[in-house]
Structures are given as C-alpha cells and as structure tokens.
Amino acid sequence: MRRYLYVSLAAAFGVIALKLGAWHFTGSVGFLSDALESLVNVVAAAFALLMVAIAGRPPDSDHPYGHTKAEYFSSALEGLLIGVAALGIAAEAVHRLLQPHPVHAVPAGVALNALATLINLGVARWMLSGARRLRSIVLEADARHLLADVWTSVGVIVGVSLVPLTGWLWLDPIVGIVVAGHIVGEAWRLVARSVDGLMDRSLPDADIAEVNLVLQRYRNVDVRFDHVRTRRAGTRRFVSMHMHMPAHWSLGRAAHCRLQVERALTEHIAGLVATIEMLPQGEESLLDGANPPATRGAPEG
Ligand SMILES: [Zn+2]
Structure with a gap:
C-alpha cells in the first residue's frame, strides 16, 4: 500500500514541475490552474500516507476495534480538495471569459503538459488495480484524483491548442468550465463514499x-x-x-x-x-427486543 502512495507522491512532484514549465513557456492561465490542481495531489497523497499509517495500527485499549476508519477521513478530505480545486479552475475560466488574452509557444507547452498527463494516467491506472486488489478506499481516492487530473489536463491541452488555430480566445475558458464540472462530480462521489463508511452502511x-x-x-x-x-x-x-x-x-x-x-x-x-x-429458542436479548429490525438482504429464520 505505502509503495503505491510513495510512487504517486514522487510522480506528483515531477508532474507539477512539467506543468509549471508549460505555464512558463505559454503564459496560459489554463496551464497554471492545471499545475495548481496537481499541487492538491501532493497534499492529498501526503495526507493519505499519514492516514494509512494510522489505519494500519493494531487495535489498542483506546481503539479496541482498530483504526481502519481513519481511511475515510483521507478520502473525504481529498473529495473536498478536488471540489475546491475545481471551483478554482471554474473561477479562473470565468475570469478569462471576461478578459481574454493570447497565449504563446503553444506546441512547447502542450508537449510538456502532455508528458505530465501521460505520467498521471500511468500512475492512476496502476493505483486503481492496486486499490481493487487491496480493497483500499485511500488508494482508490488517490487514483480517482489522478484520473480527474488527467481529464483536466486533456481539456486544457485541447482548449489551449485550439486557441492559436482558431483565434477563439473564449474556447479555452469554456473547456475549463466543462472539465471543472466533471471534477466536481468525482469529488461528490468520494465524499459520499466516505460518509457511507462513517455511517456504518451495510456490506454490498x-x-x-x-x-x-x-x-x-x-x-x-x-x-x-x-x-x-x-x-x-x-x-x-x-x-x-x-x-x-x-x-x-x-x-x-x-x-x-x-x-x-x-x-x-x-x-x-x-x-x-x-x-x-x-x-x-424463543428468547431475545433486551437490547434487540422481540422483533428483529428489517435489515437489507439479511437472512432470517
Ligand atoms: Zn434473535
């Protein structure tokens, strides 16, 4: 588990450097917001490592059922971070709609951002397979976060590439808003899953x-x-x-x-x-009473 998180942390630093490079060459605010979204990845991955360390501790006298629920705090926080990053991108996109400005050296910026995106895609797919194998919501949250990042980057790359080809300065912010909407959806699912876990939802x-x-x-x-x-x-x-x-x-x-x-x-x-x-037979404990509660799909009799 930790191997996955350390690799994702290292990859995130490389991805941020590449995306900041893309911003430096082009002056595109789209590339800058894309780099900011990757910065959220680093914070989230570091926090996930901390939470996994806590969740892995054996039960103690203060927590006799173990510490496994710590995972849900991590995925809930990641959901919130993704949501905030998406709102930041949307705000930046609206700002660019109102005040359009040109971008420079687009091919160089696109090449750097595309390389960063390929790294994210590879790491995300590797982590998703690990999450399924280990049944870990922390790994899954991290992987989905990376996938959301890939979508952001694809949208930004397409938007920024088309601006010099068409001369449509409004295209870049419109793509940014659509991508931000997708990311908000991802964030919502992460938070909902964490709430299910904390609220003792029944097994699938x-x-x-x-x-x-x-x-x-x-x-x-x-x-x-x-x-x-x-x-x-x-x-x-x-x-x-x-x-x-x-x-x-x-x-x-x-x-x-x-x-x-x-x-x-x-x-x-x-x-x-x-x-x-x-x-x-015929006796019930005081807490549970004589009538069993209606449990979803649970066997009776
Ligand atoms: Zn009974």
Whole structure:
C-alpha cells in the first residue's frame, strides 16, 4: 500500500514541475490552474500516507476495534480538495471569459503538459488495480484524483491548442468550465463514499448473499439465525447476528455449533469479523427486543 502512495507522491512532484514549465513557456492561465490542481495531489497523497499509517495500527485499549476508519477521513478530505480545486479552475475560466488574452509557444507547452498527463494516467491506472486488489478506499481516492487530473489536463491541452488555430480566445475558458464540472462530480462521489463508511452502511449485496449462503447450510429445525447486521470499516468487514438453539442443549454443544458457523463465515469472506451471540429458542436479548429490525438482504429464520 505505502509503495503505491510513495510512487504517486514522487510522480506528483515531477508532474507539477512539467506543468509549471508549460505555464512558463505559454503564459496560459489554463496551464497554471492545471499545475495548481496537481499541487492538491501532493497534499492529498501526503495526507493519505499519514492516514494509512494510522489505519494500519493494531487495535489498542483506546481503539479496541482498530483504526481502519481513519481511511475515510483521507478520502473525504481529498473529495473536498478536488471540489475546491475545481471551483478554482471554474473561477479562473470565468475570469478569462471576461478578459481574454493570447497565449504563446503553444506546441512547447502542450508537449510538456502532455508528458505530465501521460505520467498521471500511468500512475492512476496502476493505483486503481492496486486499490481493487487491496480493497483500499485511500488508494482508490488517490487514483480517482489522478484520473480527474488527467481529464483536466486533456481539456486544457485541447482548449489551449485550439486557441492559436482558431483565434477563439473564449474556447479555452469554456473547456475549463466543462472539465471543472466533471471534477466536481468525482469529488461528490468520494465524499459520499466516505460518509457511507462513517455511517456504518451495510456490506454490498454480493457479500450479504455470501453470508446468506453460509448461514443456509447451518440452518435447520434446531438452529435459527436473526438480527444479522453487517458493516464495513476500511478494508475490514463485520457481521453480527443471533444464533438461536434449543434451550436444553449443553453450552458445550452450542459453542461447538457456533464455532463451525464462525469458521465457515471467515473462510468464505476474506477479512470478515463475525460476532455471533448464542441465545435459546424463543428468547431475545433486551437490547434487540422481540422483533428483529428489517435489515437489507439479511437472512432470517
Ligand atoms: Zn434473535
């Protein structure tokens, strides 16, 4: 995980240098705002490294469930940073609409910016595959941020290239506004995902179906499951449930049965933490009451 973040941090410094070079040659405000957007990448990547270091810590007495939710702060902050950068680009574009001015040495600037964009695209695709493998929202946030940066650059390159060809000074700011709109969408999705994580949203339907499949195998005349609840914190997935068994069973027999279910669940779903409360048939714990809550896709009976 850290290898991905260190590489993205190093790449971001190179990309900023190239984009500042493009601005220096052309005097294009589009290239300058593009470079500023990459600066946000560096801040975000540094912050993500810090958060991953915190999330990786083992549980301690102050945080007995671990520190995995730290990831959500990172992705929420990145979403906000992307949004702010997009608004900055839009403001700059509006300013250029009102006060058009020409750009110089466009081919040199485009070449530098295109090279920076190719670096970003390569790093982003590499990080996205890593994020899928590691199920990391931090890596995914960073990769999506880089992809948003690629879109910004493509828009800026096209806009700036067409200005000397057509003489349309308004084209550059219009492209900038369209690209900023796309980036705001990316930012919104990142913030929404972080909120889902912090609000203990249940696991995706595929994971819940997998839990159902396992419980189906152990469900019979004697054994019944209810109050099945799932949540996710960073890379870890949690399920808790009641396991109702005949009141006359010995505690040893019930515990043996419970252990089998726990083992099957953690074997089928990687990184799952299962909490199974044993109860006799017809009895419920005080907290959960007699009527199980309607849980999305959760098995009952
Ligand atoms: Zn129950």
